[in-house]
Amino acid sequence: xxxxxxxxxxxxxxxxxxxxxxxxxxxxxxxxxxxxxxxxxxxxxxxxxxxxxxxxxxxxxxxxxxxxxxxxxxxxxxxxxxxxxxxxxxxxxxxxxxxxxxxxxxxxxxxxxxxxxxxxxxxx
Numbered sequence: 001x002x003x004x005x006x007x008x009x010x011x012x013x014x015x016x017x018x019x020x021x022x023x024x025x026x027x028x029x030x031x032x033x034x035x036x037x038x039x040x041x042x043x044x045x046x047x048x049x050x051x052x053x054x055x056x057x058x059x060x061x062x063x064x065x066x067x068x069x070x071x072x073x074x075x076x077x078x079x080x081x082x083x084x085x086x087x088x089x090x091x092x093x094x095x096x097x098x099x100x101x102x103x104x105x106x107x108x109x110x111x112x113x114x115x116x117x118x119x120x121x122x123x124x
Contacts, residue, residue: 058099059110065093066111070122082122085115 025031052060069089072080090111094104 056110058103059107062090062093062097062107063111063114065097066090082119084119
C-alpha cells in the first residue's frame with residue numbers, strides 16, 4: 001500500500017492513468033464517455049514535504065503499518081465510527097518490524113499521539 005513510504009515506487013499519476021485508459025478504449029472502439037467522472041482531471045493538490053527526526057522513524061512506520069488495523073463501531077444503517085487502533089496488532093507490527101523491545105513504550109506513546117490526531121480526521 002505505502003511502498004513509496006519505505007523507498008519503493010512512487011504513487012501512480014491519475015492523469016497518466018486516464019491517458020492510458022483513453023488510448024486503450026480508443027483502440028477497442030469503446031466511446032470515452034464510459035470513463036465518466038473518473039476521467040476528469042484530479043484537482044491539483046499542494047504538496048508539502050515533512051522531514052521527520054530519525055528518532056520518530058520507527059514510530060511513524062509502525063503507525064503506517066497499522067493503517068488497516070482501526071476498530072470501528074458500525075451503527076445500524078449509519079456511517080462506521082472509528083474508535084481507535086487495535087493495540088494487539090501494533091505489538092505484532094513492532095515484533096515483525098524488529099523494533100527493539102526497550103523502544104516499545106516510546107513507540108506506543110508516539111502511535112497513540114498520532115492516533116489521537118487522526119481520529120477526528122477519520123470521523124469527519
